[in-house]
Amino acid sequence: MAARMGSGCARVGETAHRVGSDELLAVFAEGDGYISHVLVEDVELAYECANAATFEHAVFRDCLFEQVDLRECTFRDVVLENCRFIGCVMDKAWLNRVDLRDCSAPGLSLLQARIAWVCAVSTDLSYANLSETSIDHFSLDGCRLREAALQRAKLKNVRWDACDLTRIDVFGTPLAGIDVSDCTFSAPVLSSDYRELRGLVVGADQALDLVQLLGVRLAEG
Numbered sequence: 001m002a003a004r005m006g007s008g009c010a011r012v013g014e015t016a017h018r019v020g021s022d023e024l025l026a027v028f029a030e031g032d033g034y035i036s037h038v039l040v041e042d043v044e045l046a047y048e049c050a051n052a053a054t055f056e057h058a059v060f061r062d063c064l065f066e067q068v069d070l071r072e073c074t075f076r077d078v079v080l081e082n083c084r085f086i087g088c089v090m091d092k093a094w095l096n097r098v099d100l101r102d103c104s105a106p107g108l109s110l111l112q113a114r115i116a117w118v119c120a121v122s123t124d125l126s127y128a129n130l131s132e133t134s135i136d137h138f139s140l141d142g143c144r145l146r147e148a149a150l151q152r153a154k155l156k157n158v159r160w161d162a163c164d165l166t167r168i169d170v171f172g173t174p175l176a177g178i179d180v181s182d183c184t185f186s187a188p189v190l191s192s193d194y195r196e197l198r199g200l201v202v203g204a205d206q207a208l209d210l211v212q213l214l215g216v217r218l219a220e221g
Contacts, residue, residue: 034056035053036057038058038059040061041060041061042061043064044063046064046068047068050068051069055074055076059081060083061081066086067087070090071092071093072093076098077096077098078098085108088108089109091110091112091113092112094113095116096116098117098118098119100118100123101120105124108128110130111129113130114134115134115135120140121141122143126147128148129149130153131149131150132152134154135154137156141159144163148165148168151172161182
């Protein structure tokens with residue numbers, strides 16, 4: 001059972017050890033920590049470092065992560081419910097079976113991260129750097145992802161339904177078989193290798209935007 005914040009959490013090499021919130025923050029500051037089976041509610045984590053920490057079977061609800069260094073962290077079977085991420089960096093992080101729905105994470109950096117079975121439905125990402133990221137089963141339905149850098153990313157099973165993709169840089173990223181027909185998708189920055197657009201499904205308004213951008217090259221298959 002997940003313990004409430006302030007009454008218990010698991011630390012490295014320990015289970016069901018009772019600690020207070022100050023000690024939990026200390027785990028963040030130390031880095032290389034291990035936090036599992038903990039319920040954290042209404043907690044502000046500001047200017048902390050959790051570099052290379054591991055979170056498993058944890059629930060963070062209504063929490064604020066401000067300027068928290070989450071580089072190379074591992075999140076497995078973690079729920080981040082209605083949380084806010086301000087100025088956070090998750091470069092080279094591993095997100096596996098993570099629920100990010102209804103969160104706010106404007107300006108999130110996930111450079112060279114690994115993302116698998118992540119749900120970010122109705123999440124406000126605004127701008128996200130996903131360059132060189134490996135993505136498999138990532139649900140972005142209804143996200144507010146106005147600008148995204150997806151340079152040289154590896155995309156597989158990504159759902160974009162009803163996303164706001166105002167500007168997206170996908171240089172060097174194959175987009176074959178991706179359906180963005182229900183998205184707002186204007187002023188895209190696309191790869192110079194137009195063969196990577198094969199199988200891309202777009203709506204009528206989006207097609208006009210692409211024609212203006214690519215000209216006759218759009219008709220080359």
